[in-house]
Amino acid sequence: NAGVTQTPKFQVLKTGQSMTLQCAQDMNHNSMYWYRQDPGMGLRLIYYSASEGTTDKGEVPNGYNVSRLNKREFSLRLESAAPSQTSVYFCASSLESNNSPLHFGNGTRLTVT
């Protein structure tokens, strides 16, 4: 089992460019999440998907869109990247229960110049 796989690992964008971060899990989890991690701050939720076909905004959704393509895959899109979106992005998945651990990917380090 690979767990949660994110691509790419690194990306540099110019302001205004667009890109999609890919995430896939092989644990048959219903719930998937996108977080960003910035220096000096805790992880912050961007969007989540409680089940296939549903998505909801998290704490910091502005500037992002998501697609739950199927049960395995959950992508995050930046339509017009801004320097404020420079961050490390983590995808995670879990069973539905709120007592289930999150399983994280190893992140995508994004720099917007």
Add this chain to the structure above:
Amino acid sequence: KNQVEQSPQSLIILEGKNCTLQCNYTVSPFSNLRWYKQDTGRGPVSLTIMTFSENTKSNGRYTATLDADTKQSSLHITASQLSDSASYICVVTVSGAGSYQLTFGKGTKLSVIP
């Protein structure tokens, strides 16, 4: 506002020594408290999850305690190893009205030196 505060921000200890990391929270209504370990350049990995009724939970050399009355938790690492060098993140779950939300602390960066 729901908050999770961790201390210290960073800590350096000698290999083989014990250490304790602290987490205080003001989250309500509380559902559970989690500790994660994050190695540099990697995603966080779950160490423990404790519900309201659990005071102590162990995972190998890691022991987490929870005092729901004072809203404090600690993570004790016994006989530290070089591989324990990482950031340790405290996360509190708030639940209600059929949904739940995780609030992450900023983490404690632990360095274990030979």
